[in-house]
Amino acid sequence: MNDPCRDCPCAEGGGAGRASSRAAPPAAGRNRRGFLFGIGTALMGVGGVLVAIPVVGTLFAPARRSNPNRWTDLGPVEQFPEGTTRLAKFTNPEHAPTDGETSRDACWVRSMGEGKFQVFAVNCAHLGCPVRWFEQSRLFMCPCHGGVYYEDGSRASGPPPRGLFTYGWRVVSGRLEIEAGRLPGLQEGT
Amino acid sequence: MRWWRRARAWFEDRSGASALIGPVMTHRVPRSAKWWYVFGSATLMFFVIQIVTGILLATLYVPSAAEAYDSLRYIDEQVPFGWMVRAIHGWSSNAMVLMMLVHLSQVFLHAAYKYPRELTWMVGVLLMVCTLALAFTGQVMRWDQDAYWGLGIGAAIVDRVPGVGNELRAIMLGGPIIAGATLSRFFALHVFILPGLTIALVGLHLMLILRHGISEMPRPGETVEPATYKPAYEERVHRTGVPFFPDAAQRDMVFCGLALLLMLGLAAWFGPFGPGGVPDPTIIDTNPRPDFFFLWIFSALALLPPEVETPLLIIGPPVLLLGLLLLPLFSSRGERAPSRRPLVVVLFVVVVMMLGTLSWLGVTSPWSPQMDAWTSAALPPEFVRGRTPLELQGATMLQFAQCRNCHAIGGVGGERGPRLDDVATRLSWDQLVRQIQQGGGNMPAYGKTLSSAQTEAIVAFLATLRPDHVPASSIPGAIERSSGRDQPPEATPDAPAPARGFR
Numbered sequence: 148m149n150d151p152c153r154d155c156p157c158a159e160g161g162g163a164g165r166a167s168s169r170a171a172p173p174a175a176g177r178n179r180r181g182f183l184f185g186i187g188t189a190l191m192g193v194g195g196v197l198v199a200i201p202v203v204g205t206l207f208a209p210a211r212r213s214n215p216n217r218w219t220d221l222g223p224v225e226q227f228p229e230g231t232t233r234l235a236k237f238t239n240p241e242h243a244p245t246d247g248e249t250s251r252d253a254c255w256v257r258s259m260g261e262g263k264f265q266v267f268a269v270n271c272a273h274l275g276c277p278v279r280w281f282e283q284s285r286l287f288m289c290p291c292h293g294g295v296y297y298e299d300g301s302r303a304s305g306p307p308p309r310g311l312f313t314y315g316w317r318v319v320s321g322r323l324e325i326e327a328g329r330l331p332g333l334q335e336g337t
Numbered sequence: 338m339r340w341w342r343r344a345r346a347w348f349e350d351r352s353g354a355s356a357l358i359g360p361v362m363t364h365r366v367p368r369s370a371k372w373w374y375v376f377g378s379a380t381l382m383f384f385v386i387q388i389v390t391g392i393l394l395a396t397l398y399v400p401s402a403a404e405a406y407d408s409l410r411y412i413d414e415q416v417p418f419g420w421m422v423r424a425i426h427g428w429s430s431n432a433m434v435l436m437m438l439v440h441l442s443q444v445f446l447h448a449a450y451k452y453p454r455e456l457t458w459m460v461g462v463l464l465m466v467c468t469l470a471l472a473f474t475g476q477v478m479r480w481d482q483d484a485y486w487g488l489g490i491g492a493a494i495v496d497r498v499p500g501v502g503n504e505l506r507a508i509m510l511g512g513p514i515i516a517g518a519t520l521s522r523f524f525a526l527h528v529f530i531l532p533g534l535t536i537a538l539v540g541l542h543l544m545l546i547l548r549h550g551i552s553e554m555p556r557p558g559e560t561v562e563p564a565t566y567k568p569a570y571e572e573r574v575h576r577t578g579v580p581f582f583p584d585a586a587q588r589d590m591v592f593c594g595l596a597l598l599l600m601l602g603l604a605a606w607f608g609p610f611g612p613g614g615v616p617d618p619t620i621i622d623t624n625p626r627p628d629f630f631f632l633w634i635f636s637a638l639a640l641l642p643p644e645v646e647t648p649l650l651i652i653g654p655p656v657l658l659l660g661l662l663l664l665p666l667f668s669s670r671g672e673r674a675p676s677r678r679p680l681v682v683v684l685f686v687v688v689v690m691m692l693g694t695l696s697w698l699g700v701t702s703p704w705s706p707q708m709d710a711w712t713s714a715a716l717p718p719e720f721v722r723g724r725t726p727l728e729l730q731g732a733t734m735l736q737f738a739q740c741r742n743c744h745a746i747g748g749v750g751g752e753r754g755p756r757l758d759d760v761a762t763r764l765s766w767d768q769l770v771r772q773i774q775q776g777g778g779n780m781p782a783y784g785k786t787l788s789s790a791q792t793e794a795i796v797a798f799l800a801t802l803r804p805d806h807v808p809a810s811s812i813p814g815a816i817e818r819s820s821g822r823d824q825p826p827e828a829t830p831d832a833p834a835p836a837r838g839f840r
Binding site for chain 2: 206207209210212215234236239241242243245246247248249250251252253269270273274275276277278279281283284285286288289290291292293295297303304305306307308328329330332333334
């Protein structure tokens with residue numbers, strides 16, 4: 148009466164011998180068990196997919212983002228006198244309320260005069276370490292693997308496969324703005 | 338004590354605990370399994386310590402990018418014994434990685450991965466991956482400058498995967514930048530996913546060890562033949578083996594106890610690791626370095642030629658991992674003794690030496706410019722004594738133009754470029770001028786930065802850099818101090834102006 152294996156597909160073999168003692172003929176029992184098993188599988192399958200949609204969706208959401216870059220203020224152009232290369236700090240437009248210090252970011256602004264600028268990422272084109280500017284030798288040097296760049300951002304020596312990454316820039320009513328948001332990298336890098 | 342005996346009997350009857358654990362504890366192991374066999378147990382012991390201290394730290398640490406750093410400082414400075422818990426967690430993680438590597442080496446050298454223990458080895462390789470992943474994600478938990486820029490290096494590597502690098506990087510970082518979402522992802526990996534996986538794999542590893550028994554010490558001539566191995570092993574272990582507990586376990590206990598005390602001593606003496614500087618990306622005066630178990634990768638990234646870097650970075654690790662995983666399938670029989678497998682031993686020694694050398698290079702990082710050498714590394718007096726004003730001007734210029742960041746003089750300065758102590762014995766005047774102006778051989782060109790007069794002064798100084806007792810004329814290619822070149826002006830007051838005067 149209280150057979151724990153009654154509804155379980157594993158009982159198919161073992162249950163056959165005892166089938167005669169049951170009210171229902173063996174074929175009907177098998178059909179019912181098969182039907183329930185099918186329903187169970189379908190329900191669990193549908194449920195699993197429904198759970199998976201938000202799980203996978205959340206996990207992979209960052210990969211589906213379109214270009215996160217937005218125009219970001221660096222301050223009045225007077226802060227960047229002609230002939231200088233200066234570190235400019237800004238808050239990343241992509242930051243979340245709990246990002247703390249990591250919402251901040253920095254870039255190198257080279258002012259070439261006549262309203263022309265070059266804005267370089269601090270991240271070395273090799274593996275992203277922060278490069279430092281040396282005014283006297285007019286070089287950027289990286290502390291990690293020894294990448295060196297000239298003042299125009301082009302590669303001077305070391306392992307970097309290319310020059311420094313640059314940000315798009317514009318001057319709006321006397322203020323320098325750059326197109327920031329994404330951590331610069333070899334892909335999509337400019 | 339009757340109540341105690343009755344309680345034990347009751348518990349035994351209801352749970353069957355000793356019937357379950359007894360055979361495991363007393364299963365017979367080969368008599369030859371002695372001190373070589375303690376490293377796996379030590380790895381497991383340190384993992385258990387990681388779980389205990391890790392859970393404790395999870396009650397104190399705040400996994401938010403805005404607060405993680407402060408919470409670590411709080412644990413170190415305010416929580417009673419907090420610094421010690423962090424120190425134990427950090428030192429025990431190092432010990433776990435170290436013991437895991439020694440255990441792996443022993444199993445590899447003794448070919449214990451051969452039939453029938455192939456799957457035990459494969460699970461072990463997966464455990465190695467988990468351990469290293471726990472170590473890397475643990476470094477991220479420190480959320481200091483090293484963690485931030487270490488993630489940057491990781492992101493830059495992932496970014497190089499062709500086609501999907503961009504997407505992979507976004508999934509790894511949890512967004513377009515290294516920030517709060519990144520820490521949360523790595524926190525979930527470090528405290529849920531990886532430990533869960535590791536516990537499951539450790540269980541499987543131990544189950545397989547019980548199933549196949551511990552391998553015997555290899556002896557030359559005793560080959561593994563799958564057709565006859567199992568019955569012969571069973572017979573030998575039954576005849577000459579000893580029970581695991583206490584006969585074999587006592588060595589494990591002694592070694593684990595000593596290792597534990599040593600680790601605790603190191604933790605108490607040296608304290609916790611970090612946190613280093615605040616993870617503020619705008620603080621660029623930083624010198625990011627990974628923890629010791631990843632220093633070799635850091636070094637390889639500096640020394641690999643750029644053309645092969647990306648392919649090696651992306652193809653290398655999976656191929657190495659697959660090779661390690663599938664090793665026992667290609668070599669499941671035959672000799673186990675290291676003396677009969679010389680090629681394997683040579684390969685092992687080469688790999689260990691390579692990793693050791695790369696790690697050591699990672700500590701000294703000779704390829705990196707020494708960022709403050711131009712202001713901190715003074716020229717030793719003997720290199721400026723008795724020099725002419727022009728040469729002294731050159732020495733000043735050399736210092737000012739950050740040449741010392743890459744070039745050591747008198748043993749101080751960067752090591753990226755050659756030492757300049759005796760540069761005049763290696764390069765002629767014209768070669769020096771060309772090298773400075775055009776660069777080459779990993780040196781930037783200074784033609785646009787330095788005026789020809791400044792270059793002239795630097796070369797005049799460099800021309801004096803040769804061992805004092807060696808006259809220039811006896812050195813092939815050395816600089817002749819001919820008139821009109823670098824002749825000191827006061828020596829020939831009537832001579833015509835130098836050919837390359839100041840501009």
